[in-house]
Amino acid sequence: MEYLKFCFVFSFWIKFSNCVYSTETPQAPAPLPKEKLLVLTVATEETDGFLRFMQSANYFNYTVKVLGMGDAWKGGDVGRSIGGGQKVRLLKEAMEALADQEDLVVLVVDSYDLIFAGGPEEILRKFQQANHKVLFAAEGLIWPDKRLADKYPSVRSGKRYLNSGGIIGYAPYINRIVSQWNLHDNDDDQLFYTKIYVDPLQRQTLNMTLDHKCQIFQNLNGAVDEVLLKFGTDRVRVRNPVYDSLPVVVHGNGNTKMYLNYLANYVPNAWNYEHGCSHCDDDVVDFTQLKDFPNVWVGVFIEQPTPFLPEFFQRLLTLDYPKDKLKLFVHNNEVYHEKHIQKFWEENRNVFKSFKVVGPEENLSQGEARNMGMDLCRKDATCDYYFSIESDVMLTNRQTLKLLIEQNRKIIGPLVTRHGKLWSNFWGALSLDGYYARSEDYVDIVQRKRVGVWNIPYMAHVYLVKGNVLRNEMKERNYFVLEKLDPDMALCRNARELTSHREKDSPSPESFHMLRPPKGIFMYLTNRHDFGRLISTANYNISHYNNDLWQIFENPVDWKEKYIHQNYTRIFTENRMEEPCPDVFWFPVFSEKACDEIVEEMEHYGSWSGGKHEDKRIAGGYETVPTDDIHMKQIGFDKEWLHFIREFISPVTLKVFSGYYTKGYALMNFVVKYTPERQAYLRPHHDSSTFTINIALNNKDTDFQGGGCRFHRYNCSIESPRKGWTFMHPGRLTHLHEGLPTTNGTRYIAVSFIDP
Structure with missing residues (x-):
């Protein structure tokens, strides 16, 4: 018996000695070259969000393969409900050809609401440090089935729940996951991945984990307060101070897409303190290369008594733009101003290519009048742009129309502010109930301390819209009427949350959610120039003679x-x-x-x-x-x-x-x-x-x-x-x-x- 004890103790001592005194150290795996990373994303249309995603990917030289471009989307209205199964099906088909490439790392991400903040080398390094075969993005909110919460493994620190907007793993393991898909295109992709992950056997067999502390993936839903911008000399990062991490992939999931728009005004290299705006001169319209000036419908809206209206019209008349390329639509809702419009019409009716006036006798609401103005361009095949301007905008820059056209955006407005105040024609952020919230950069943009072209959630008073956008993405004709919102708020929400109607070839009409994903037209504001100001109409007394x-x-x-x-x-x-x-x-x-x-x-x-x-x-x-x-x-x-x-x-x-x-x-x-x-x-x-x-x-x-x-x-x-x-x-x-x-x-x- 004593002999057995001696043997046990001696054996333990030998093992302990080997651990303590061994000079051998575990070898870190060799860094993977960036050529071993392939980005897969599903996108059926080149939306503004997709183009932004590709811009950030190209900046870091990612290898990206897009799945499903041009296909009919039948994956549900993922912006408002469950769905997205079509993404898994397309991924399953793509992975069949990659399944035997054992050293290939596949990064699967969404594209409409996602940007890269770092490069392939950084992602691969962080993935290798995680020491798992598959890594899912994590978030603090569970979706879509809260009943599965208890099945998740507990974590001491970090986010507990899976988000399918970001997956990284070795190709054979990704293939083993998606090959299990046998559901419908409009079934939920996140629920599919969640059920696999919460299965302990599969989690162990496939060596899966979550990016609990946002080393690679930063989901913004429920985490907006966790992130801030970190400005560098060459580019801007998103930093998560809670976990002291610099995420590489930033995902505006849920209702955080507008916050992602704000971050993307800077990340990765859109604007910084050293160089200012990096993309403002990309893909601009060069007037010197045009055979002729674009045709523009100008919509003027006078909805309340407005001071200095004759001066407003004079500024419109002196815009540096060929008048034979301008068609003018004026909606006047004030009897008091009929004398001013009559005078302007008599003096300038032959100056413009067309001149249409709708007066207070038509009894149009503001929304109806704006729909009418936009329709004039929408129905006119020769209309290249629609320029909407309210009578409280004093354009002091005669080049305004040219400068807006040059920026080549679908919807863009010039910054105009009330003299000596922070009141302007845009909001930098929205509150949870969809109304005004001040963004961190609002004051700097208004005061032109930060100059550039900014993706914003709301604008009013004056903006330019491309005619082909009105005839395609915005072909519906009731954009200015929505619930109890004022016309400008209705337009902005409708543009931000734009979706197509149900596909004609949908297999079953019973599914309300057979829609394309939100196409969300981006709205931009430029403060690259001093364009003019807003005048106050609040206390305008019209009881005097002048x-x-x-x-x-x-x-x-x-x-x-x-x-x-x-x-x-x-x-x-x-x-x-x-x-x-x-x-x-x-x-x-x-x-x-x-x-x-x-x-x-x-x-x-x-x-x-x-x-x-x-x-x-x-x-x-x-x-x-x-x-x-x-x-x-x-x-x-x-x-x-x-x-x-x-x-x-x-x-x-x-x-x-x-x-x-x-x-x-x-x-x-x-x-x-x-x-x-x-x-x-x-x-x-x-x-x-x-x-x-x-x-x-x-x-x-x-x-x-x-x-x-x-x-x-x-x-x-x-x-x-x-x-x-x-x-x-x-x-x-x-x-x-x-x-x-x-x-x-x-x-x-x-x-x-x-x-x-």
Whole structure:
């Protein structure tokens, strides 16, 4: 007995000694060359998603074999329900020819919603490190049969459940798996693989495991919060900090396809900080190589009262594009704007190749009107592009239409933003309920810190669509009506989730899901150029005679462009200012349009004071030196006028009266009317102000004769006022002045007593 014990102990010691003291180390398998990796994917159509997949594959020089291209899809509506069996059948057929290639590694992936972030060498290295014959992608959510959850082997860390969107393994083993397929094309592929994997015997026999910690495969469904972008000098990776991994295959499964679109704006080499946009000039349209300009239907939509509409039409007219290649469709839903459209139509109806107007009398909804506009291009075989633009878009770039066509995308819009705000015409992400969410890069794109062409989930206001896309992928004619969504949201969702109708040769009509997989047309936004801006329509009051005058707060840039003299800025850049009398400064401030509209507004109001001393409008009720006038307050323009003073007069004050900082405040702001019949002149007086501005609102010799202003202390007269120019002079003590007689016609001036 003691002898047996001795033998056992001695034998154990010998084995232990061999383990501890042996100088031999296990040899790592030799790295597989990238030629030993074959990528198989099923795609029946070259969708935008498929083309993106191939672009990323080509970037890394993968060898890809596409199965089923051009076949009828009968694998179910995999975007919304179970299905995908057709993929397994096609894979089974392909693997029969590869089954005896023992050293061939086959990577089976989806293609419509997947991109590569790394190359073949990296995948092969990570696969060999896994030390299994077959490796499936893993995810944290179980699909499609939750009852199988308990059959999965438990894991200490990582994702537990199989996802069939990514499989890698040696060819003979992949063949042994798919050769078991004997189901229908519309049966579920993931359920098929799951049942094989959860069978302990098969899992052991086929030496299968899951990529639990996302070393190779990153499924985004349920894991969006796990990933972030890692920017390098040459390319961008997706990093999973939870498992400290850099996945090679990124799969936008489930409802994460839009998030994949966001990632693919960068990964693998679409955009980085070093080089910016890498693909923006790929496959562009070269106008110099075209025999003729493409034909474009332009759809203009006026759905609410919109400020600066005549200026909108003028910008449309001045686009640098042959007008004989443009057909114009205008839908106007506002009676108020009929006068503007009528005027534009009368002046330009023969400028465009076609000009069609649908007015408020048609009582079309916004969705119906947009469907009508898009149909005009869809039904016109000569229509190469459809350009939709809403009336709140001010295109300041005359090349906009050319620049959009050049980018050669199915749907693309130019970035337009509201001045001084982050409000724009696109969303970088959507919330779970399908509405706005801010993407990480939204602000940088809006502020043009990141410049490129961006795949986005939602755009509005202005975009270009290819005509052949409307006649093929988007041939249905109700894209702008969907549930309770506004027209733009309906269009975007319909484009993103685009599917074909049931195949005509479907074997059985009882299956609702006999559809092609979602074809999802990508929508792009470009901010490569400064295209223009969005104007605000929210607080547009149309109760005035000239309503745009009141837009100085809501739309300051457009207000300035319309109402401030074109040479105003030269006061500061070129010292463009005159001093006709001592300390009397003369400079341009108002455009002709501003002068005309202020006069029209006053005449429309019509209650001129008559130049009487008794005046209930002022404190005390008595005016010592009265004028025939109307106060800005009477027409509800006092706040706007004071803002004008602070924005455009105060900076000049600081320039000419050095050291004086004006408050930009005035109690007396009014328009004076001089006529020989009512009040022709004004006797000498001082103004109740620190300084006064006096703006000429019409033209001498054209609208009136005579007039002007004389400063007594200096015996200096200014008798030729210029329309839109203002005098600025001290009001008290030194500058006693009088209004010279108007001998004929009517003279109008706008006056403010500033800092009383």
